[in-house]
Amino acid sequence: MENISIQDIIIKIEELSKKGGSKSELASLYLQLGDVYQTSGQFEKVLHSYKNSLAIYIDLYKENPQNVTYKYGLIISYEKLGSVNISLGNTEEALRFFEKRYIHSKDLYESEPENLSFKNGLAISYEKLGETYTLLGNLEKGLRFFEKESILFKELNEVYPLNLSFKNGLAISYEKLGETYASHGNLNKAMTYYKESLLLSNELFESNPENLSFKNGLAISYDKLGETYASLGYLDKALRYFKDESVLFKELYEAHPHNISFKNSFAISYSKLGEIYKALGNIDKALKYFKGRAKLGKELHEMYPQSISFINSLAISYSNLGSVHSSLGNLDKALEYFEIEQHLFKELNIVNPQNVSFKNGLAISYSKLGEIHSSLSNLDKALRYFEYNLHLTTELYESNPNNVSFKNGLAISYSKLGGILMSIENYYNSKNYFQMANQIFKELYNETGNYSFKSNLESTNEIIKTFANFV
Numbered sequence: 001m002e003n004i005s006i007q008d009i010i011i012k013i014e015e016l017s018k019k020g021g022s023k024s025e026l027a028s029l030y031l032q033l034g035d036v037y038q039t040s041g042q043f044e045k046v047l048h049s050y051k052n053s054l055a056i057y058i059d060l061y062k063e064n065p066q067n068v069t070y071k072y073g074l075i076i077s078y079e080k081l082g083s084v085n086i087s088l089g090n091t092e093e094a095l096r097f098f099e100k101r102y103i104h105s106k107d108l109y110e111s112e113p114e115n116l117s118f119k120n121g122l123a124i125s126y127e128k129l130g131e132t133y134t135l136l137g138n139l140e141k142g143l144r145f146f147e148k149e150s151i152l153f154k155e156l157n158e159v160y161p162l163n164l165s166f167k168n169g170l171a172i173s174y175e176k177l178g179e180t181y182a183s184h185g186n187l188n189k190a191m192t193y194y195k196e197s198l199l200l201s202n203e204l205f206e207s208n209p210e211n212l213s214f215k216n217g218l219a220i221s222y223d224k225l226g227e228t229y230a231s232l233g234y235l236d237k238a239l240r241y242f243k244d245e246s247v248l249f250k251e252l253y254e255a256h257p258h259n260i261s262f263k264n265s266f267a268i269s270y271s272k273l274g275e276i277y278k279a280l281g282n283i284d285k286a287l288k289y290f291k292g293r294a295k296l297g298k299e300l301h302e303m304y305p306q307s308i309s310f311i312n313s314l315a316i317s318y319s320n321l322g323s324v325h326s327s328l329g330n331l332d333k334a335l336e337y338f339e340i341e342q343h344l345f346k347e348l349n350i351v352n353p354q355n356v357s358f359k360n361g362l363a364i365s366y367s368k369l370g371e372i373h374s375s376l377s378n379l380d381k382a383l384r385y386f387e388y389n390l391h392l393t394t395e396l397y398e399s400n401p402n403n404v405s406f407k408n409g410l411a412i413s414y415s416k417l418g419g420i421l422m423s424i425e426n427y428y429n430s431k432n433y434f435q436m437a438n439q440i441f442k443e444l445y446n447e448t449g450n451y452s453f454k455s456n457l458e459s460t461n462e463i464i465k466t467f468a469n470f471v
Contacts, residue, residue, distance in 0.1 A: 006040075009033045027056035027073055034080060041260075041304035043088055050080045068108070075104050075121065082128060089308035089352040091135050098128040116156065123152035123169060130176060137356035137400040139183055146176040164204060164214075171200035171217060178224055185404030185448040187231055194224045212252065219248035219265065226272060233451065235279055242272045260300060264313060267296035274320055283327055290320040308348060315344035315361060322368060331375055338368045356396060356406075363392035363409065367416060379424055386416045404448065411440035415460065427470040434463050 013029050016022070034049030054077035060070040082097035102125040108118040130145030150173035156166040178193035198221040204214040226241035246269035253259070253266040274289035294317035300310045322337030342365035348358040370385035390413040396406040418433035438460040445453040 004032070004036065006033065006036050009036065023056050023060055024069065024073070027053045027060070027077075030056070031076065031080065034084075038084065039260075041307060043084060043306045046084050047081070047088075050077060050084065053077045054081065071104050071108060075101050075108075078104070079124075079128065082132070086132070086135070087307060087309060089348065089355060089358070091132060091352060091355050095129075095132045095136070098125070098132055101125050102129055116160070119152055119156060120166070120169065123149045123156070123173070126152070127173065127176065130180075134180065134183075135357065136354060137396070137403065137406075139180055139400065139403055143177070143180045143184075146173060146180055149173045150177060164207065167200055168204055168214070168217065171197045171204065171221075174200070175220065175224060178228075182228065182231070183403060183405060185444070185450060187228055187448075187450070191225070191228050191232075194221065194228055197221050198225060212256070215248055215252060216262070216265070219245045219252070219269075222248070223269070223272065226276075230276060230279070235276055239273075239276045239280070242269065242276055245269050246273055260304065263296060264300055264310070267293045267300070267313065267317075270296070271316065271320055274324075278324060278327065283324060287321075287324045287328075290317065290324055293317050294321055308351070311344055311348055312358070312361070315341050315348070315365075318344070319365065319368070322372075326368075326372065326375075331372055335369070335372045335376070338365060338372060341365045342369060356400065359392055360396055360406070360409065363389050363396065363413075366392070367413070370416060370420070374420055374423070379420060383417075383420050383424070386413070386420055389413050390417055404444065407440060408444060408453070411437045411444070411456070414440070415456075418463070427467060431464065431467045434460050434467075438464060 009029055009032055013026065013033065016026050016029065030049045030053035034046045034053065037043075037045040037049060054074070057070055057073040057077055060067070061074055064070060078097045078101035082094045082101065085091070085094035085097065102122075105118070105121045105125040109115070109122040112118055126145045126149035130142045130149060133139075133145065134142035150170070153166060153170040153173050156163070157170045160166055174193045174197035178190040178197065181187075181193065182190035198218075201214070201218045201221040204211070205218040208214055222241045222245035226238045226245060229235075229241065230238035246266070249262065249266040249269045252262040256262055270289045270293035274286045274293065277283075277289065278286035294314075297310065297314045297317040301307070301314045304310055318337045318341040322334045322341060325331075325337065326334035342362070345358060345362040345365050348355070349362045352358060366385045366389035370382045370389060373379075373385060374382035390410075393406065393409045393413040397403070397410040400406050414433045414437035418430045418437060421427075421430035421433065438457065441453050441457040441460060444450065445457050
C-alpha cells in the first residue's frame with residue numbers, strides 16, 4: 001500500500017464510478033484510500049473515505065443480507081471508523097461503530113460457530129468494546145469484554161497452537177486483562193497476566209524475529225511489566241524492562257523512520273526511562289530522556305496536529321520536563337512547562353469531556369500548578385488550582401468509584417487542599433480535608449494492601465495529630 005499514491009486510488013475510484021463497475025470493488029478502494037490518508041494524518045479525509053465505503057456496503061448488504069463478503073465489508077468499515085474516532089478523541093462515536101461491528105460479528109459467529117475466522121472476529125469485537133468502555137471509565141464493563149475475548153482466543157490457541165495469529169490474540173487479551181486489574185489496584189493479578197503475555201510474546205518473536213508486529217508486541221510486554229514493577233517499588237527491575245523496551249522500539253523506529261506508531265512508542269519509552277531515573281534520584285539522566293521524548297513528541301504533533309493522541313503525548317512530555325525542573329529548584333521554568341501542559345489538557349478535555357484520561361490529565365496539571373505556586377508563596381493562586389483539581393477528581397471518582405487510581409486521586413486532592421489551608425492558618429477546614437484524605441487512604445490500603453497507601457495513611461495520621469497544637 002505504501003507504493004500506491006492517493007492520486008492513483010482516486011483515479012481508479014473515478015473510473016469505476018463512471019463505468020458503473022463493481023460496488024464491492026469501489027467500497028474496497030474507499031477503504032484503501034482511507035488507509036493511505038491516515039498515514040499522512042489527514043483525518044477528515046480518512047473519515048470521509050471510510051464513510052463512503054460503509055455507505056456502499058450497507059446498500060450491498062440490504063440487497064443481499066446473506067452475502068458473507070458484504071457483511072464482512074460492513075464489519076471492517078465499522079472497525080476502521082471506530083478506530084479513527086478513537087484517534088480523534090470521539091470516544092462515544094467510536095463506541096457506536098464498535099457496537100455495530102460486534103452485532104455483525106456475533107451474527108456471523110452464531111451462524112457458523114466452527115468457523116475460525118468468525119470466532120476470531122468476535123474476539124476482536126470484544127477487545128474493541130473493552131478498550132472503548134475502559135477509555136470511558138467503565139472498567140467493570142471493559143473487564144467483562146476482555147474476559148470474553150480471552151476465553152475465545154484461549155480456545156482457538158489450544159486447538160491450533162501453531163497458529164501465530166491466535167497466539168498473538170491471546171497474548172494481547174492477557175495484556176488487556178492485566179491493564180484492567182492494574183487500574184483496579186490489583187497489581188499482583190495484573191503481574192500474572194503480564195507475565196503470561198510476555199511468555200507468549202517472546203515465543204512469537206523468537207519464532208519470527210523479522211515480524212514487526214511481534215517485535216512491537218514484545219516491547220509492549222516489557223513496558224507493562226516495567227510499569228507494574230515500578231508501581232510495586234522494584235525500581236531496578238522496572239529499569240531493566242524499560243531498557244529492553246526502549247532497545248526494541250529504537251530498532252523499529254530506526255528501521256522504519258516514517259512509521260508514526262514506532263516513533264511514538266520510541267518517544268514513550270524515553271518517558272518511562274526518564275521517570276525511573278527520576279525516581280532513582282538520577283535527575284540529569286531523567287532530564288536527558290525527557291528532553292528526547294519532548295523532541296519526538298513535538299515532531300509528531302507538528303506533523304499531525306489533529307491527532308488527539310499526539311496532543312496528549314506532548315502534554316505528558318511538558319509535564320515530565322516541569323517535574324524535573326521542579327526537582328532541580330528551577331521553579332519558574334517548571335511553571336512554564338506546567339502551564340503549557342495545563343493548556344493542552346484543557347484543550348483535550350473541552351474536545352472530549354467524556355474521556356476520563358484527559359479529565360484526569362487536566363486534574364493533575366492543576367495540582368502541579370498548585371504545588372509550584374505554593375512553593376513560590378503565591379498561596380491564593382495555589383488554593384485556586386487545588387480547588388480546580390478537587391472539582392475534577394471528585395467528578396472522576398463519583399463517575400468511577402471502583403477505579404483505584406481515581407479514588408487515590410481524590411484523597412491526594414484532599415491532602416493538597418488540607419496542606420495549603422494549613423499554610424494560610426485555616427486550621428478547621430484543613431483538618432477536615434486531611435481527615436477525609438485519611439479515611440480514603442485507609443480504605444485503599446485495606447482493599448489493596450498497597451504499601452504506598454499505607455505510607456500515605458500513616459503520614460496523614462501524623463498530620464492530624466498536630467492539629468491538637470492549634471486548638
